[in-house]
Amino acid sequence: MLWKGGTTVFQIDALSRTPVYLQLIGQMERLILTGVLPPGAQVPSVRNLSIDLSVNPNTIQKAYSELDARGLLCAVPGRGCFVTEQALENLRESARRRLTELDALLRQLRLSGLGREEILHCVDTVYPPAEEEKKPAEPAGDGEEGVSHDPGTDIDQTV
Numbered sequence: 001m002l003w004k005g006g007t008t009v010f011q012i013d014a015l016s017r018t019p020v021y022l023q024l025i026g027q028m029e030r031l032i033l034t035g036v037l038p039p040g041a042q043v044p045s046v047r048n049l050s051i052d053l054s055v056n057p058n059t060i061q062k063a064y065s066e067l068d069a070r071g072l073l074c075a076v077p078g079r080g081c082f083v084t085e086q087a088l089e090n091l092r093e094s095a096r097r098r099l100t101e102l103d104a105l106l107r108q109l110r111l112s113g114l115g116r117e118e119i120l121h122c123v124d125t126v127y128p129p130a131e132e133e134k135k136p137a138e139p140a141g142d143g144e145e146g147v148s149h150d151p152g153t154d155i156d157q158t159v
Helices: 020-033 046-053 057-069 087-097 099-111 116-126
Strands: 073-076 080-083 147-150 155-158
Touching: 020 057, 020 087, 046 057, 057 073, 087 099
Parallel strands: none
Antiparallel strands: 073 080, 147 155
8 A cells, every 4th residue: 555654645735726536636647657656556545545635535436436447546346446557558648649739739839929949948847958868978898999988078989
């Protein structure tokens, strides 16, 4: 089960305009995507989560039912609810389908006068530019005669 120090890792923002069941769904999806909840992991029971979060059990059940419908959780009678084996792939496929929404949004932003640089800056905050992701090349090891490594340029040169 997903417990930290005897309490669940879920948090509800009572002041949010987002319904509680949608907050739970979003948090569960993030936990699956980040690997905190791997396939086969048991999630807290409706009753326990309801008590821990001081939320009506029907609200928890609504979230769990929606997660089940999305293929992310499955209930095993008498044992509890578990993350499905295909949960991660289901979330990735759902994200791929949302690319059409992104395309429409980008077209709308372009019509609104936002420039390419503004959009790319926003993208770069989520996806760092390729230069930042590159690791320096390993220096040439012993036995690699004829190759020198210039650490200032990350280029191996034949000498």
